[in-house]
Amino acid sequence: MIEKKVQDNSGSYRDSVATISKEGKRNFINPKKPKGRLYNLRTWFSIFYLIVFFTLPFIKVHDEPLFMLNVLERKFIIFGMVFWPQDFFIFGIGMLTFVVFVIVFSVVFGRVFCGWACPQTIFMEMVFRKIEYWIDGDSNKQKQLREMPWNAEKTRKRTLKFIVFFVISFIIANFFLAYLISMDKLLSYLQHPAQNVGTLISLLVFTSVFFFVYWWFREQACIVVCPYGRLQGVLLDKNSIVVAYDHVRGEPRGKHKKEEDHDCKCVDCKEDGACKSINDKLAEVQPVKTHGDCIDCFACVRVCPTGIDIRNGTQLECVNCTACIDACDAIMTSVKNPKV
Secondary structure, eight states: OHHHHHTOTTSGGGGSOTTBOTTSOBOOOOOOOOOSHHHHHHHHHHHHHHHHHHHGGGOEETTEESEEEETTTTEEEETTEEEOGGGHHHHHHHHHHHHHHHHHHHHHHTTHHHHHTOHHHHHIIIIIHHHHHHHHOSHHHHHHHHHSOSOHHHHHHHHHHHHHHHHHHHHHHHHHHHHHHOHHHHHHHHHSGGGOHHHHHHHHHHHHHHHHIIIIITTHIIIIIOHHHHHHHHHOOTTSOOOOOOHHHHOSOOOOOSSOOEEOBBSSSOOBSOOOOSSOOBOOOEEOOSSOSOOOOOHHHHTOTTOOOGGGOOOTTOOOOOHHHHHHHHHHHHTTOOOO
16 A cells, blocks of 8 residues: 555645555554664664663652652652742743753754654654564564454464553553652552552553553554644754655666666776777776666665655654665665665
């Protein structure tokens, strides 16, 4: 479906998203597992990010959490500084400063936050997606598993995937709640669950939400729900750093051929044919390309987590994850062309 969509040059690809079929049903994206230097860098950054996320609730300053947003008690702690309702104007100024920072950051660096630091992307691509690759296999195996009838293999993999996803969602929900009420209070509630039914219900609600997002909703959280992607059109300018397709280098697209047409040039006079030089030798034969460097292999489309074709230009679905760059680099290396 994706290949038919991206080959349509009429511009109709801007009228719909890859996660919704023509019938209006959910179209699941099964991206190929990325490989490359940028994906490895994202992996290391994600490991650091997850370590910070899961250790921050345990850090205290003056017997208070380092970071807590307790809406129920109207107590907010940011980097050890406590803010009460009467201090809300300071908190409001801080939030406005943060919003301005996000806007300025986006103008300069584009949507690098979406692909590299957003919690939704980190958990989806670097936690749940990796587990999915481990259980179901790569893109083609996932599609085969989805289309095959229910049998022992499909039941086993779906059950295992359901349990692992739910357990991880439960862990995330616990830490998410710890950021709201503090880790000490959460642990005390968990020690006496019968006396804190409300906390248990909250945990189950948070767990169900996270499980729904990472099991079914997935990339639609970035495409449909998140307002940041919708705003990128007015936040970016011609100097912003974005992941984009180089039309000058890539077009016109064409399949790679091992033997290109050649134009024979002389060493000395640089004219067509063979002239007499000191050594009576011709210069190295230079291939004349009849098309751009893009070989139309769809490698960039297959690894995209939101199912777009980056060659169609900047799109709201693009989260700047740079998976397409790694895929294109691998193809360019194989055909002996310069990397991106």
